[in-house]
Amino acid sequence: MTTSQALRDALADRLKASGDLDDPAWERAARDVPREVFVPDGFMRVLPGTHPTLYKPVTPACEGWLEGVYDDATLITQLDGHLRAVDVAAPTGGDPTSSSTLPSLVLRMWQQLGVRSGQRVLEIGTGTGYSTALGCHRLGDANVTSVEVDRGNAERAAAALKHLGYAPTLLVGDGLDATVIDGDYDALIATCAVRHVPYGWLDQVGDGGTVLVTLGGWMGAYGLVKLTVTGRGHATGRFLPGTTSFMMARPHSRPPRPPLVLLPGQATTAEWPPVQLDDWTGRWVAQLAAPSAERLGGGEVQVLSDVATGSLAYFGVDGEGRTQVTQRGPIPLWDRVEDALSEWDTAGAPHQSGFGMTITPEAQTVWIGDERGPSWRLPV
Ligand SMILES: C[S@@+](CC[C@H](N)C(=O)[O-])C[C@H]1O[C@@H](n2cnc3c(N)ncnc32)[C@H](O)[C@@H]1O
Numbered sequence: 001m002t003t004s005q006a007l008r009d010a011l012a013d014r015l016k017a018s019g020d021l022d023d024p025a026w027e028r029a030a031r032d033v034p035r036e037v038f039v040p041d042g043f044m045r046v047l048p049g050t051h052p053t054l055y056k057p058v059t060p061a062c063e064g065w066l067e068g069v070y071d072d073a074t075l076i077t078q079l080d081g082h083l084r085a086v087d088v089a090a091p092t093g094g095d096p097t098s099s100s101t102l103p104s105l106v107l108r109m110w111q112q113l114g115v116r117s118g119q120r121v122l123e124i125g126t127g128t129g130y131s132t133a134l135g136c137h138r139l140g141d142a143n144v145t146s147v148e149v150d151r152g153n154a155e156r157a158a159a160a161l162k163h164l165g166y167a168p169t170l171l172v173g174d175g176l177d178a179t180v181i182d183g184d185y186d187a188l189i190a191t192c193a194v195r196h197v198p199y200g201w202l203d204q205v206g207d208g209g210t211v212l213v214t215l216g217g218w219m220g221a222y223g224l225v226k227l228t229v230t231g232r233g234h235a236t237g238r239f240l241p242g243t244t245s246f247m248m249a250r251p252h253s254r255p256p257r258p259p260l261v262l263l264p265g266q267a268t269t270a271e272w273p274p275v276q277l278d279d280w281t282g283r284w285v286a287q288l289a290a291p292s293a294e295r296l297g298g299g300e301v302q303v304l305s306d307v308a309t310g311s312l313a314y315f316g317v318d319g320e321g322r323t324q325v326t327q328r329g330p331i332p333l334w335d336r337v338e339d340a341l342s343e344w345d346t347a348g349a350p351h352q353s354g355f356g357m358t359i360t361p362e363a364q365t366v367w368i369g370d371e372r373g374p375s376w377r378l379p380v
Helices: 004-018 024-032 065-069 103-113 130-139 151-163 199-205 274-278 280-289 333-346
Strands: 042-045 055-058 075-079 096-100 121-124 144-148 169-172 187-190 210-215 223-231 234-239 266-269 293-298 301-306 312-317 323-328 355-359 364-368 375-377
Touching: 004 024, 004 065, 004 103, 024 103, 024 130, 042 096, 075 151, 103 130, 103 187, 103 210, 103 223, 121 130, 121 199, 130 144, 130 151, 144 151, 151 169, 187 199, 199 210, 223 355, 274 280, 274 293, 280 293, 280 333, 301 333, 312 333, 323 333
Parallel strands: 121 144, 121 187, 144 169, 187 210
Antiparallel strands: 042 055, 042 075, 075 096, 210 223, 223 234, 234 355, 266 323, 293 301, 301 312, 312 323, 355 364, 364 375
């Protein structure tokens, strides 16, 4: 049987070859920290595309378990805020609420944060503790603080970290709440996504500090932004290359909604096809334009449903084969999305890395190109 060390080395070699791991200090961490200690059990997606998605419970007793832990893949460890693999015997549905993020992303983000020895970091979303352990290996226990909202996850992560001899400061509570995370840090790294940046984060890292966070939303679009704090309540930065996505921070998750009913509305011919929202950045632009809308379905069969106002947009085809959009409610969701898609297209349809963000005490704005480019306000 291949040993854990051999699998870790093989993973580190693959990440080096793919360009995801080029800092020697983080490479040492990747080779030294055993991921299996942080993932005693988990869920694997049942493929192909079940609807709703089903997850199969997996434990170390399953064949190929250790090899699976060293795939460069996210390992889901909790569904619906409470369910673990050891609680179920058969495939089950549910929303993933905790995981060990894929190692290439964890290591890429630690490197992108750009922290040096001696700098203090606050991590939001301890999860399994694997990324926290990497941080401790590189920066030392005294320089790492991590916060986890879920007590059970936090306790399991604390035990795994202790087992390996790591002793970061671990907090249990809402990492979006400034009173929970109060401290003195040089940088903040978030392994859950937010709809806007909590102002408390800017205060915690202070002037010149760095915040690395994924901005997400209810259409399932994401962008990883690296911000520099430029004053009290002020920050600016650019979105980074790649396709980063994370589960939403619990206070920013979509609130429960009643079953969706497609009531009649005003039908017009759509200028942009709804499949544009299957595109990684197209969906991001749509989410900026309609930030409280949820997206259900995909392709030609999709619905935008505004959580704040109940406004709807859904699609069909008229007798001449043209895509029809039906809109209902106070916000003309698809008109807003089409305007934003047109502005993005005129700007050359860049990936998220062509976007940036400015935070002031009054507003949080995402723009294309520079601050004079097309821009959208985040829901704060
Ligand atoms: C993707 S997982 C974290 C991955 C983790 N860093 C690892 O390597 O295992 C996201 C975690 O963020 C936690 N979380 C969600 N909202 C949070 C919040 N408001 N404050 C702190 N943690 C939160 C979730 O419970 C979950 O464990």
